[in-house]
Amino acid sequence: MKTSDLLILVLLYINASTEWPTHTVCKEDNLEVYYKSCDPQQDFAFSIDRCSDIATHTFNIRGAIVLRHNIKELYAKVDLIINGKTVLSYSEALCEPGHSKLIFCGKKKGEHLYYEGPVTLGIKEIPQGDYIISAKLTNEDHVTVACADFTVKNYLDYY
Numbered sequence: 001m002k003t004s005d006l007l008i009l010v011l012l013y014i015n016a017s018t019e020w021p022t023h024t025v026c027k028e029d030n031l032e033v034y035y036k037s038c039d040p041q042q043d044f045a046f047s048i049d050r051c052s053d054i055a056t057h058t059f060n061i062r063g064a065i066v067l068r069h070n071i072k073e074l075y076a077k078v079d080l081i082i083n084g085k086t087v088l089s090y091s092e093a094l095c096e097p098g099h100s101k102l103i104f105c106g107k108k109k110g111e112h113l114y115y116e117g118p119v120t121l122g123i124k125e126i127p128q129g130d131y132i133i134s135a136k137l138t139n140e141d142h143v144t145v146a147c148a149d150f151t152v153k154n155y156l157d158y159y
Contacts, residue, residue: 022151026051030155031126038134038147042068046148055156058120065113065146071095072106073140081132094137128154 020043025033028051037043044065053059074095080088095105104113130153137145 025150026054028052030157031055032151032153034151035148036151038136038149039144042066042146044146044148054121054126057123058118060117061119062116063114067107067109067111067113067145069139069141069143069145070108071104071139071145073097074102074105074145075138077136077138079134081134082129126152126154126156128156130154 019040020037022034022036023046025035025046026048027033031051031054033048033051033054035046042065044063046061046063048054048059048061072095073093075091075093077089077091079086079090093099094101100106104115107113130151133150133152134148135150136147139145
């Protein structure tokens with residue numbers, strides 16, 4: 001198959017599909033994590049080295065996206081959803097004028113955003129069971145920069 005044929009197939013898939021595929025972040029004996037972009041116009045790449053690293057509470061991630069919008073200001077909203085109900089919400093300003101927590105604050109539309117490095121969870125244990133973590137990043141115009149629903153299936157025994 002030629003590169004041009006593959007490009008046509010990808011474009012047809014994008015136009016014909018109504019949602020992005022579910023991606024596997026990791027899958028080990030007692031822990032599985034999947035994600036799906038909830039932005040109808042854009043998917044993104046995300047990975048971690050091993051599921052078992054999540055239980056250490058500091059683990060390395062990799063994420064990449066091509067920006068469709070400027071991010072002079074960036075806001076995160078994360079919801080924990082169990083049985084279809086939001087049981088916990090968290091929001092934080094990540095980029096604001098004069099106060100930026102991330103190195104990619106100020107990036108422009110069309111630029112590639114790539115992060116590889118450590119993430120530390122502020123919790124002692126990953127909750128057991130099946131649940132969804134919905135994460136959405138919006139800019140100063142309240143436009144979605146990135147959006148994903150992470151499905152977690154955790155049966156790790158911490159005791």
